[in-house]
Amino acid sequence: MSTVERPAAETRRWVGQSVxxxxxxxxxxxxxxxxxxxxLPGMLHGAVLRSPHAHARIVSIDTSEAEALPGVVVVLTGATAAELVDPMPAFCAEPVEQRAIAVDRVRFPGEAVAAVAATDRYIAEDACARIRVEYEVLPALVDPVAAMDPSATRVHETLDSNVVFHRTLDWGDVDADLARAHTIVRSSARWHRMGAxxxxxxxxxASWDPFSQSMTMWSNSNFINFLPWAFAGILRVSTNRLRMIPCTxxxxxxxKHLITKVVSITGALSKACGxxxxxxxxxxDNVAANDNVGCDRIYDAELALAEDGEMLGLVLRIIDDYGAYFQFAHGQHGNAVAQPVGPYRIGSLRYDVSCVLTNKVQQGFFRGAGADPGNFILERLVDKAALEMGIDRVELRRRNFIRPDQFPYKIPTGNIYDSGDYEAVLDRALEIAGLDRWRAEQERLRAEGRYLGIGLASCQERSGYNASEWWSFYDEPPLPATSTPESCKIDVDAMGGVRxxxxxxxxxxxxxxxxxxxxxxxxxxxxSAVSVVYADSTIGAISAGPGGSRVTIMLSGATRGAARTVKDKMIRVAASAMEMDPEDVECVDGVFRAKGAPGTSMTMAEVGMKAHLFHDGTDEAESSGLVAVYTYDHPYFTPPSADRSDLGAFYPMVSHACHIPIVEVDPETGEVTLRAYYVVNDCGTVMNxxxxxxxxxxxxxQGIGAALMEEYSYGATDGALETPTFREYxxxxxxxxxxxxxxHLETPSPFTTYGVKGVGEGGRLVAPTAIASAVDDALRPLGVWVDELPMTPERVVGMIADAQRRP
Amino acid sequence: MPDEVRVRITVNGTRHDLRTEPRTLLADLLRNDLALPGTHLGCEQGVCGACTVLVDDVATRSCLVFAAQLDGASVRTVESLAGADGTLHPIQRAFTEEHGLQCGFCTPGMLMGACELLERVPEPRREDVEEALGGNLCRCTGYQNIVRSVCAAGRLMAGQASDGQTSDGQTSDEQSGVRA
Structure with a gap:
């Protein structure tokens, strides 16, 4: 059940409805x-041979037997592919080069070593099986802490260390807050890598035309209208001869923001044979080598509190296992510092991050994009503080929430929170969960030796991302802040049809x-009268697309802008035809008429026909036709200061939610069962x-997966991927x-069209830490504290055994 | 080239007499040889269920069956559900009315699994749906609305049966209608 509380004065007809x-x-x-x-006619099918080793030197590759197989048209190795395509784009400042097919050395299990194009996929796979690769296996770096040792084998010879990026940033006077604290709670937490x-x-x-040197590329990439030049760069095609076509x-x-490996391999195969x-x-392929893996973090965290529970300062020391490459730089941390202090008035923050390279597939972005473990560690600290200080966990949150009259609120890192009413969300969540009933049930079950737990988490969902987060920690960023735009073109045809x-x-x-x-x-x-089509990259519809819970914010802004531009022209055309002042004409129910005095009027079709074919030249500045492109730039971003003491506003539309999951834990098997789940969400104006x-x-x-079951697992010594299919993962x-x-509660954003905020990631941003809190609550009599996800049955049994062994 | 085998197979009511390699999977036969792209391959390992079709009325993972095994069989895919005039099947209508899909990639498998269930159990309860579709993975919806959709489809179909009606054409006006 989903219900929305909305002010009675709501006058919109379609925005806000379940259309x-x-x-x-x-x-x-x-x-x-x-x-x-x-x-396509004559289309070949590709397949990729992948490394079975986590780390190895490629001694030799023999493709002759594969090439001899009937139906095989092209076999590419890293070396021959490098003659056709360039390394993949990277947003990091460090010299970490990545090619879609490895040259000389493989750095993670599943890295591509050869690719085949053949008349069908079966033959392409047969050919892969006939490629002989001789490897010299190198020591695999699996444990990120071991990989940090200066004596460890380096993943990249171009780097001095496997710590590809380290930075400590202080915002506010952290040392003073630690010194004046009454209580400092500490948590060592582990968030394992999971895949989208x-x-x-x-x-x-890919379809390469060698005569015009042009490439047409269909794909399921998101960035075809954001970074088409980056794809052109890989493919060695001039930007105006690359046409990227979207697919559903x-x-x-x-x-799937970039999927540069797939684009590069497909493009190289097509270039090789035309x-x-x-x-x-x-x-x-996808599990092993798509860059769809999320964060992989070890936290050493401290929360400093005054005697009355006021949260003063936060220290987050993080080791993040990035895998073998660094395509999006430290973006997942740029993202996390949009909301590291959550919904609380925490005055200072120390953020110490080490990005470590190991022999695993590199991190990409996965729903939450770095803020997911951020919410986990913060809410774990708050729950722990409540326990250690003897303050009720609800009361502790209440005392520290940013208050409604404090918005827009600037957090220590510089990001702005636009609006919110966190206490109202919490109160309503407690109400709908019926906590008294669940506490009674918990008591009853405990008497039977059963363990029911009530979780609680109050978290932020920063939304409307600004891609500058990918490089915002650098002293000298390779790129400036970006407006991360979104555009919409609207045309009204001669019959009044809107596309x-x-x-x-x-x-x-x-x-x-x-x-x-x-x-x-x-x-x-x-x-239903509106037709919507998707632009390929030749239209010029700049679009960063879905990501960072932005698309409804940005698309509604772009669409309203384009619609109003066209509508204003239609008003002028109609006014001219009706011999009225445009100021006196309005558009109501698709009809252009005199304001307040519906008499003379024109339909969309009448205005459309006139504007298209019977332009009367009344306004010399205006030509025929009804078309407008409107590009909506990020509504509120400010650049970081040079010393990074203020990262600026970069993620200022901040949604909020309170989750209350009810779990039962079987201490014998370690199985966690969700009995019920209550959510109150505030994402501003609810569009639909x-x-x-x-x-x-x-x-x-997905958050339940993160909490209980999802995890990439690698062999401790050989680095082999132990979760290669959905049977293991x-x-x-x-x-x-x-x-x-x-x-839902609605506190509209003051910064966006219609007041919408993002909602795409919120569920996964909150559920893992809420469920951890529920498992804690269930197992409190056994002394368990959850600081590692996912809580697999093995881990739960282990946590209980560890707790029992403690004196 | 391996020897080809003869497969006489009825797909969505049309009889085909085909020759194919013994190793050709049913999913590939449907998608490549018969140009029916609605059957989707999510894992090709029999885990995700996106490729579920009905083989002689039984929900079957088309990535785990060789076409050569199906000589004489009758197969139904998602393309069999809606009318050529654009009329959605009641199961499809229920999925859109209950928002039982987002990206739509697992949806054909869900629909065909639901189709089998509803032919056996006309008005399923939540547990029946979980039993029938518990092995079909969806990464978008969180399943809640899929369960609702299948139960609602049962009610829609039961209503039609009792009214003696065929499925209503869903006009574009109805599609944009606002739900309570």
Whole structure:
């Protein structure tokens, strides 16, 4: 159940309603056009041979037997691919080069060593099996702490150390706050690497035309209209001869922003033979080598509190295992410091981060993007402080919440929180959870030797990202702050038909529906009347697309801008035709008429026909046609200061949620069962309640995975990937999911169109730490403290055994 | 080239007489040879269930079956559900009304699994849905709305059966309708 509390004065007709999803019919009927559905005449199929070793020198590769196989057209090694394509783009300042197919050395299990294009996928796979690679196996760096040792083998010879990036940043007077604290709680916590694992893998179809030196590339990448020049750079194609075409995307969760490996391999294969080539990762490719892995952090954290529980300062020392490459630099930490102090008035922060390279697939972005473990550690510290200081955990949060009258609120790092009412969210969550009933149930079950736990977490969801977070910790950033724009083109044709063209692809969210709602709102027409199409990279529709919970914020801004520009022109055209002053004309229910005196009027079609074909030249500045492109830049960002004492506002639309999960833990088996789950969410104006509920619930279930089952596992000595399929890497199924009860409060953002904030990541940003809190609460009689996720059955049994052994 | 085998197979009511390699998977036959892209491959290891189709009315993972095993069989894919005039099947209608899909990649497998269930159990309870679809992975929705969708589909189909009606055409106006 999802309900929205909204002021009675609400006057919008379509924004805020559960308008049916425009995207559904094609998805429901198998006609959506995923990358695997793209078929071109003469198209070949790619497959990739991958390293079985975590770390090895490639001594030799013999491709002759593969090349001899009938149906095989191209076999590329790292060396021959390097003649066709360039290394992949990196947003780091450090010299860490990455090629889609390894040259001379492999640095993680599953790194590509060769690629084949053949007449069908079966033959391409056969050919891979016939490629002979001789490896000289090198010591595998698996443990990030061991990899930090100066004597350790280096993952990259171009670096002096496997600590590819280290920085300590102080905001506020941390030492003074530690000195004056009454209590300092400490936590060593471990957040393991997990993968985004959309059900559709990454893929591309490349078609190289050697005569015009042009490339057409279909893919499920998100950044085709954000960084098309980066793809052109890899592919060695001039930017104006690369056309990137979007496909419907079968889920991403952050993992398909760039997919440069797939784009590069597919492009190289097509360039090698001048024919179209399709390469789709299979699941083994995706798990092992897609950059879809999230954070992998070891925390040593301290929270300093005054005697009355006032939170003073926070110290976060982090070792983050980045794997073998550093494509997005320390972006996951730039992201985390958008909200490191959560919803609390914490005055100072020390953030000490070591990004360490090891022989694992590199980190990319996964829903939460660095703020997910950030919420985990903070809420763990708050729960621990409550326990150690003997203050009720709800009361401790209440005392420290930023108050509604303090917004916009600047946190120590410089980021701004736009609005919120955290106590109201907490109060409502406690109410809908019916805590007294669950406490009674807990008592009753404890008497039977059963362990029920009530979790609680109050967390932020920073939204509307600014990509500058990828490089914001550098003294001399390789790039300046970016406005991370989003655009929409709207045209009204001669018959009054409205079409919106957007640069962001369909990633599993609902851009068509949102655009339809906004256009409908502005023109007073029905959302079903609005046609929405996706732009390829030749249209010039700049778009950073979905990511960082931004797309509804940005797309609604872009769409309203374009709609109003076109509508204003239509008003002028109609006014001219009706011999009225434009000031006196309005558009109501898709009809242009005199304000307040509906008499003379023109329909959309009448205005459209006039504007297209019967321009009367009344305004010399205006030509025929009804089309507008509107690019909406990030509504509020300020650059970092040179000394990084103020990172500026970069993630200022801040949603908030309180989660209360109810779990039961079986101490014999270690199994954690979710009995119930209550959420109150505030993401500003709710654009579409049904779709927002879908995002929150879906995110929570990914959070259940993070809390209980999902983990990349590597052999301690050989670094072999021990979770290569969905049989070992477990995803939540229907069986793990309780009924989730969800309500919304709305504190609109003052910075955005309609007051919307982001909601795409919130569920996963809060659920893991909330469930950890519930398991703690369940096992309190046994003295367990959860500081490591996921809480697999083995780990829970181990935690109980450890607690029992302690004196 | 390995020897080809003959497969006489009925797919969505159309009879085909095909020759294919013995190793061709049913999913690849459907997608590549018969140009039916609605059956999606998520893992090709039989874990995710996205490729579920009905083989002689039984929900089957098409990535785990060789086409050569199916000589004489009848297969139904997601393409069999909606009408050529754009009329959605009641199961599809229920999924859109209950927001039971987001990215849509697992959806064909969910729909076909639901189809089998609803033919056996016309008005399923939550536990029936979990039993039938518990092995189908969805990474977007969190499942809650999928369960609701399947239960709602049962009610829609039961309502139609009792009214003696065929499925209603869903007009674009209805699609944009606001739900309570």
């Amino acid at each position: 049916a999803r425009k995207e559904d019919p094609k998805l429901l009927t198998g006609r959506a056009g995923f990358i695997g559905d793209v078929v 694992h959309p059900i559709e893998t990454a893929g591309a179809v 995307v079968g889920g991403s969760f952050g993992s 024919r179209p080539v399709q390469y789709l990762e299979d699941r083994a 919106a063209t957007i640069g962001c692809p369909l990633w599993g969210n609902s851009p068509e529906t949102v655009v339809g709602q906004v256009v409908a709102e502005e023109f007073g027409i029905d959302p 309640p049904a779709l927002v509920e879908g995002q929150v619930v879906g995110g929570i279930v 477990l995803l939540p199924s229907m069986h793990e999911v309780p009924e989730i009860v969800l309500e």
